[in-house]
Amino acid sequence: MPPTDDTTDLGELDELEDRDESDEATEPTVPPLALDIDGTLTTPAHTIDPRVFEVLPEWPAPVVIATGKAFPYPVALCHFAGIPERVIAENGGVVCVDEHVSYEGDPERVREAATAFAERGGDLGWGAADTVNRWRETEFAARRTADEATLRALADEFDLNFIDSQYAYHLTSQGVSKGRALGTVGEVLDIDPTEFVAIGDSENDAELFGVVGESYALSNADDTAKEAADTVLDVGFMDGTLSVLNDLLDRA
Ligand SMILES: O=C(O)COP(=O)(O)O
Numbered sequence: 001m002p003p004t005d006d007t008t009d010l011g012e013l014d015e016l017e018d019r020d021e022s023d024e025a026t027e028p029t030v031p032p033l034a035l036d037i038d039g040t041l042t043t044p045a046h047t048i049d050p051r052v053f054e055v056l057p058e059w060p061a062p063v064v065i066a067t068g069k070a071f072p073y074p075v076a077l078c079h080f081a082g083i084p085e086r087v088i089a090e091n092g093g094v095v096c097v098d099e100h101v102s103y104e105g106d107p108e109r110v111r112e113a114a115t116a117f118a119e120r121g122g123d124l125g126w127g128a129a130d131t132v133n134r135w136r137e138t139e140f141a142a143r144r145t146a147d148e149a150t151l152r153a154l155a156d157e158f159d160l161n162f163i164d165s166q167y168a169y170h171l172t173s174q175g176v177s178k179g180r181a182l183g184t185v186g187e188v189l190d191i192d193p194t195e196f197v198a199i200g201d202s203e204n205d206a207e208l209f210g211v212v213g214e215s216y217a218l219s220n221a222d223d224t225a226k227e228a229a230d231t232v233l234d235v236g237f238m239d240g241t242l243s244v245l246n247d248l249l250d251r252a
């Protein structure tokens, strides 16, 4: 409470001065990041933008890769970018950060839904090798050419979420999200989710945007992501992501 009269003792004033100084000491620093992959770190041609390999290793705070892709993909991205393996995979079904690995959701129910899809003649659309689902542990993904109506019906029947990431359809367990997973990441790293800045482009980023301190949807984002974001950029893909990162560095 501010001093209101001259009866304020000097100790209290000292305390206020100290507080001012400590406020100054906690002035903006470069924040930790939660970054989506597809549409955010990629080019419009779906390839990783090479600038990722320049900017992420230099980032002076933790970087978490938060994606709908299966577990090995973001791990490989971190590995080849030379940054610590801090990942949220499978739309929040898997968290791997430093020594911690954990899973969310009901993979058995998801497997039953995938079996039912095949039994109804559904084709996930990735070919015989299916490297999209081969290492997926908590959900399954279908090419966007797959039978959407049947997938949506199965989501209802099995009480799962249907997600359209703009890159694939996903059936995930209720309650699982990148946002919830960031809570787990935050516990491990001892960083509150509100300290993070998130950048993304689709409905699988909406919950993430809801838990971080500052969120950005790229110009290529879908309506759900744009509505959930604090800021909608007029630049897309990695150009948009870099514009946010440069602003954050300038601000610090
Ligand atoms: O795997 C997808 O469908 C999309 O992945 P993303 O969450 O990195 O955009």
Ligand SMILES: [Mg+2]
Residues within 6 Å of the ligand: 036, 037, 038, 039, 040, 165, 200, 201, 202
């Ligand atoms: Mg995306």
